[in-house]
Amino acid sequence: MAHLPDINKQALAPIDLVRYAGASGDFNEIHTVPEVARSKGLGEPIAHGMLLMGWAADAVGQWFPDKRLTKFTVRFVGMAHAGEAFVIEGALITEGAGELQIKDSSGSGKLVGSFEVE
């Protein structure tokens, strides 16, 4: 198993969630409206899982710039909020297949995934 270089992500600002909402079209109020997020017991608006998956796919691209992503599976294991910094950690398990995770600075997991490149 070969560890891949950590990729650090700066904390999201609340407006980054709004920007991603606009770009993706997912304006779901648990991501964009604090009152709704609170009423659903989520605290503050939660980052879109697909925003984290987009980062994770980009990490694979940075680790393997000359390869093509063929399969990618993630599980959203924790809610992510604005104001938290994240790190993306990865490891190559076999030739062409690896695993990754996104954690916050306290080590709490947000996303775990596996990928294949060729």
Next chain:
Amino acid sequence: MEQEFHYAPFRVEAGKIREFALALGLKDAVYFDRQAAIAAGFRDIPAPPTYTTVIDFWNERDFYQLFANWGLNPNDILHGEQSFEYQKDIINGDVITATAVLIDHFDKKNKRFYLIETTYRNQHNEVVRIGRATLIERREQHGTLAGH
């Protein structure tokens, strides 16, 4: 059981790819510059790996209509898992059609799980991507939310 939802044909546009790439903080020039994309071996600017979200949500028949058709409140839905099989690139100018199928649903610990498989095809009817999503519906119980 099987329920299907057909998205409207969706044209992939470079400006929307650029906006999406910026929102994700992507730096790869292939998403911003046609020449860079061609130099990297693409026919034109490619869509990033998670771009199918744009096809689902900025669609004339969008994911919210899917929710409504299947009786779901989007504010009660969390995304549990997502996977993609990448079969062909999605490229600026492509017209993508997509069909979502409700593969299964089951209840566990006061939550309902929905497994949805979406197949994306380009204008040549080639499968470009297969997406598999697990959505989790949080159900109210005794006035408080189960789970989180």
